[in-house]
Amino acid sequence: MKKFTCIVCPVSCILSVDEKDNEVQVNGNQCKRGRVFGVNEYNDPKRMITTTVKIENAKIKRLPVISTDEIPKSRLIELAKELYKITVDTPVLRGDIIVKNIGETGVDIIATRTII
Ligand code: SF4
Numbered sequence: 675m676k677k678f679t680c681i682v683c684p685v686s687c688i689l690s691v692d693e694k695d696n697e698v699q700v701n702g703n704q705c706k707r708g709r710v711f712g713v714n715e716y717n718d719p720k721r722m723i724t725t726t727v728k729i730e731n732a733k734i735k736r737l738p739v740i741s742t743d744e745i746p747k748s749r750l751i752e753l754a755k756e757l758y759k760i761t762v763d764t765p766v767l768r769g770d771i772i773v774k775n776i777g778e779t780g781v782d783i784i785a786t787r788t789i790i
Contacts, residue, residue, distance in 0.1 A: 678715045680708045691716045720744035725754055727772060728761040729789060737762060738786045739772050745779045753777050765790040 675692040680703060689712040690701045700712035714720065722744055726736035745753065753776055762772060766789045773783040 676716060678712060680711050682707045682711050719747040721747050721750055723750065723753060725757055727757050730761060731764045732789045737766060737789060739783050740786050742782045742784055745781050749777060
């Protein structure tokens, strides 16, 4: 059995997840979304990337970015390190793609601020 804290909403239910007869069973969730989270966390945990990249010719030093979808949790550190090496230049518009298909995941990294 594995235990996870559900991060779907602020209630933060503690989930107990186990597998019996090839079916993942979730206990401790107060709603259906928690069950889905528990099953996904057990089978293939994923997270959004939210971080910053270096930006030049701007009043701020780092541009906040986010992934367009979740990526495998096991690759978060590797891909965050890749982003740490990147420098972009102004102007950048919110929603601009900073990295297309990062790490061959099919997920893009986009700017969350406009810096002109
Ligand atoms: S199980 Fe439902 S109520 Fe509990 S933290 Fe997850 S989303 Fe929120």
